[in-house]
Amino acid sequence: METTLDRPRLNPHFVFRWEASQDAYILLYPEGLIKLNPSAGEILKRCDGSRNTGEVIADLDAAFPGTPDEIAAGTRSFIAVAREKGWLLG
Numbered sequence: 126m127e128t129t130l131d132r133p134r135l136n137p138h139f140v141f142r143w144e145a146s147q148d149a150y151i152l153l154y155p156e157g158l159i160k161l162n163p164s165a166g167e168i169l170k171r172c173d174g175s176r177n178t179g180e181v182i183a184d185l186d187a188a189f190p191g192t193p194d195e196i197a198a199g200t201r202s203f204i205a206v207a208r209e210k211g212w213l214l215g
Contacts, residue, residue: 133181133204133213134174141169152212159212168203172213178204 135141140153143166150166152159161169167188171181182200186193207213 131177132174132215133172133178133208134215135169135172136211136214139212164199165203168200169207169212172204172207174215 138154142151142153143149144151144158144160147160149163150161150169152161152169167185168181171184176184178201181204182197185196185200189196204213
């Protein structure tokens with residue numbers, strides 16, 4: 126269950142942006158870059174610290190209607206992995 130303390134945000138050691146040459150969102154960090162798939166990019170761009178995980182899921186569900194259970198499961202899974210890898214805080 127998400128709480129008000131659950132507000133995923135980008136770790137300041139990373140830069141998240143759209144890279145036209147890669148035709149993808151990327152994460153830049155001192156040692157290199159990570160090319161994100163479209164779903165990961167959509168999730169990560171909503172992880173700005175102003176929304177909790179439930180609000181991120183609701184926003185994604187509104188933007189991409191039709192598969193709410195998949196969106197919820199995929200978003201929670203990605204956020205958990207991104208936290209483990211140190212991409213996200215909060």
